Amino acid sequence: MIDSIDTDDTAAALRTATARLNRRLRAEAGQSEYTSAQVNVIRHLMEQGPATPSELARAEGVRQQSMSATVAALEAQGIVARRPDPDDKRASRVFMTPAGERAILEGRTAKQGWLIRTMTDRLTADERRILREAAALIERMLAP
Structure with a gap:
């Protein structure tokens, strides 16, 4: 039983400390205005390169409408932009500016x-x- 209590306390302490550390790091970077969804899109684009909004939605496990709103907010801030998909003229690819x-x-x-x-x-x-x-x-x- 003591191990269970220790594990519970450790999990709570780790969760709290990592949340506080993440908030502090975002503040140090001046990025506290980005939502977690926006951070995930930025990370995906920085690591994987340009993607369609549909690809981003699938990668993040969200509906395309939600991803469209996330991309639009980043686009309004000048963080990302869109260009036509060379393989599918009906689609666009999102990329980091x-x-x-x-x-x-x-x-x-x-x-x-x-x-x-x-x-x-x-x-x-x-x-x-x-x-x-x-x-x-x-x-x-x-x-x-």
Whole structure:
């Protein structure tokens, strides 16, 4: 029973800490205005390249209407743009704009900088090593 209580407490602490860390990182990057759906689309486009709204909707498991609204909001901010799909003239492909890519990469750099400064200022070398091990465990939890 003690293990169950410890696991419950650990899960709650991890959930709370990761949520707070995510909010802080988004604030450091100046990206607190992006919704989680928008972040997912940006991540998909940065990692996979241009995609149709239908492909994005399937990848994110949402209805096409929801994805259209997400893409339209990013488009209004100049983060993404559309161009005709060369394989299907009725469809469009969504891609990151150069300004959008710059903003996202600058945000990543700001997040990384904050993490490095904070870990260096507040954690010992042993604690940073433990944190690196914890990150590997979290990655293992996320593996399919």
